[in-house]
Amino acid sequence: MIDYKNLAEQIKNKGINNPDIVLVLGSGLGFLADKTEGQTLNYHEIKGFPRPTVEGHGGKMVFTKIGDKKVLMFQGRFHYYEGYSMKEVIVIPRIAKLLGAKLYLVTNAAGGINPNFKPGDLMAITDHLNLMGTNPLIGKNDEIFGPRFPDMTDAYNPELRKKMIEVGKDLGIDLKTGIYAALTGPSYETPAEIKMLKTLGADAVGMSTVPEVIAARHSNLMVAGISCITNLAAGVSENPLSHQEVLETTEKVKYHFGKLIIKFIETVVL
Secondary structure: OOOHHHHHHHHHHOOOOOOOEEEEEOOOOOHHHHOOOOEEEEHHHOOOOOOOOOOOOOOEEEEEEEOOEEEEEEEOOOOHHHOOOHHHHOHHHHHHHHHOOOEEEEEEEEEEOOOOOOOOOEEEEEEEEEOOOOOOOOOOOOOOOOOOOOOOOOOOOHHHHHHHHHHHHHHOOOOEEEEEEEOOOOOOOOHHHHHHHHHHOOOEEEOOOHHHHHHHHHOOOEEEEEEEEEEEOEOOEOOOOOHHHHHHHHHHHHHHHHHHHHHHHHHOOO
16 A cells, blocks of 8 residues: 655655645656756655656656746656556655645646647647546545545636646647547557547547546646647557657657746746
């Protein structure tokens, strides 16, 4: 059983506490932590903290100041397909709650289902489909984090999303919006599965994020999310799917992605 309180206390003892924003950097998006000055703490320095096993997830946190906000960046997350339990997958939002964060800003790499999307597009997440066959809140509820039956009506804060779109316009970035579907992976979806997801209303698909958002909203954290469309999904793309393509695309869009995230943090009112 993972001891969230102990993990949070270890992080506090390193001088990291009361961040305004916790920022999770998904596959290939960790460059933002590498180029940011601040206090750095490797995951392995925290006893009992999981370690990412996927390329593009560096495994460190950076505590920094952006504008007037204290930001704790997590370079890399934990996936169900890595063999981690759901309780381990949601360690970052649980720690965010215990450290006193207000906003959980989540990013990921995703496959594009919407025919109007192309690789390199950025999508503000409006809602999600949990198709992972489980839920991170299954089991005895811990009232320290939130209620037994949390409301997920506005899982992704509409006002924050509006602000994100405004920032995109100011920067000349055509920020898309859409619904993110989460499956377990690690295999990519079949063309038939993508056809199903499109019918269900999904605009993008990935293997993460949704459990974290459920846990974050359970803890009454505000949530905003961005997907980097790194490839077109099976049946949409004519090319074989690969994680290398994901990393190559995030490398190409990192300039716009970084500008969007930084300006959003600088200008958002919490």
